[in-house]
Amino acid sequence: MKRIVSIQDISCLGKCSLTVALPIISAMGVECSIIPTAVLSTHTMFQNFTCKDLTDQIGPIAAHWKAEKLGFDAIYTGYLASKEQIGDVCAFFDQFKTDKNLIVVDPVMADNGKLYPAFGVDFPAEMAKVCAKADLIVPNLTEASLLTGLPYKTEYDEDYIRQMLQALAKLGPRYVALTGVSFEEGKLGVMYYDQQTGQYGSYFAEHLPASFHGTGDVFASTCVGALMRGKSLGDALALAADYTVECIRATLSSADHAWYGVDFEAAIPYLVDRLR
Ligand code: PXL
Numbered sequence: 001m002k003r004i005v006s007i008q009d010i011s012c013l014g015k016c017s018l019t020v021a022l023p024i025i026s027a028m029g030v031e032c033s034i035i036p037t038a039v040l041s042t043h044t045m046f047q048n049f050t051c052k053d054l055t056d057q058i059g060p061i062a063a064h065w066k067a068e069k070l071g072f073d074a075i076y077t078g079y080l081a082s083k084e085q086i087g088d089v090c091a092f093f094d095q096f097k098t099d100k101n102l103i104v105v106d107p108v109m110a111d112n113g114k115l116y117p118a119f120g121v122d123f124p125a126e127m128a129k130v131c132a133k134a135d136l137i138v139p140n141l142t143e144a145s146l147l148t149g150l151p152y153k154t155e156y157d158e159d160y161i162r163q164m165l166q167a168l169a170k171l172g173p174r175y176v177a178l179t180g181v182s183f184e185e186g187k188l189g190v191m192y193y194d195q196q197t198g199q200y201g202s203y204f205a206e207h208l209p210a211s212f213h214g215t216g217d218v219f220a221s222t223c224v225g226a227l228m229r230g231k232s233l234g235d236a237l238a239l240a241a242d243y244t245v246e247c248i249r250a251t252l253s254s255a256d257h258a259w260y261g262v263d264f265e266a267a268i269p270y271l272v273d274r275l276r
Pocket residue numbers: 009011016017040042043044045079108116213214215216217
């Protein structure tokens with residue numbers, strides 16, 4: 001069985017980050033170790049959330065694992081709690097990167113044109129350092145614009161997305177996948193670029209008329225799980241897009257669904273079926 005480590009926060013309630021990554025990656029038949037970057041009472045879309053930063057735990061956990069000669073088939077990072085822990089996460093990559101394993105960075109920090117409330121304007125430059133060490137990054141359009149300095153647009157054409165992908169690739173990662181891309185009404189998906197081969201690809205699924213927190217984490221977790229299950233990047237991204245749509249569909253079909261996250265639990269059978 002493949003083993004990965006996911007480095008992101010635990011939002012105790014809110015259906016995002018580790019509470020999404022763990023069940024999804026486990027359901028996909030991949031072992032998921034974790035390093036929590038912080039413990040929050042909820043995700044940061046709630047008012048008055050608590051947050052205990054765990055930066056000081058990253059180094060000691062890494063040192064213990066090194067002493068035990070443990071390794072990982074992938075390292076997947078998401079929400080990092082503060083700019084102070086960027087150096088520790090980069091040091092973790094340096095310690096655990098091998099010729100064979102994969103570093104996947106979801107540069108979680110912003111959406112809909114705005115930084116998340118916990119981050120200052122200097123955070124994107126720090127996140128760019130994490131992206132520089134990745135094999136694959138999966139930003140949304142807002143994060144991509146903050147990482148590259150290119151303007152954030154809600155109306156655009158394929159040229160703009162290609163420019164964005166190339167600017168992201170200049171940060172360092174071989175593979176770049178931009179999420180939340182839409183060229184036609186009713187369709188939403190992902191466009192990606194392999195800077196080694198110069199090839200582009202894309203996949204579009206149904207654009208349901210709703211948006212929920214945590215869908216980026218559902219997408220990235222599914223993509224990592226699928227890559228570990230031997231799917232190509234294109235197939236992994238397509239499965240991630242399809243499962244995310246199924247999660248939103250399940251949420252919309254449940255009258256008592258929560259406002260703060262998707263009912264990814266209800267769509268797990270779909271995900272497992274797709275791996276058969
Ligand atoms: O889903 C991304 C995410 C992860 N973790 C925390 C968040 C968010 C988005 O708002 O606040 C703590």
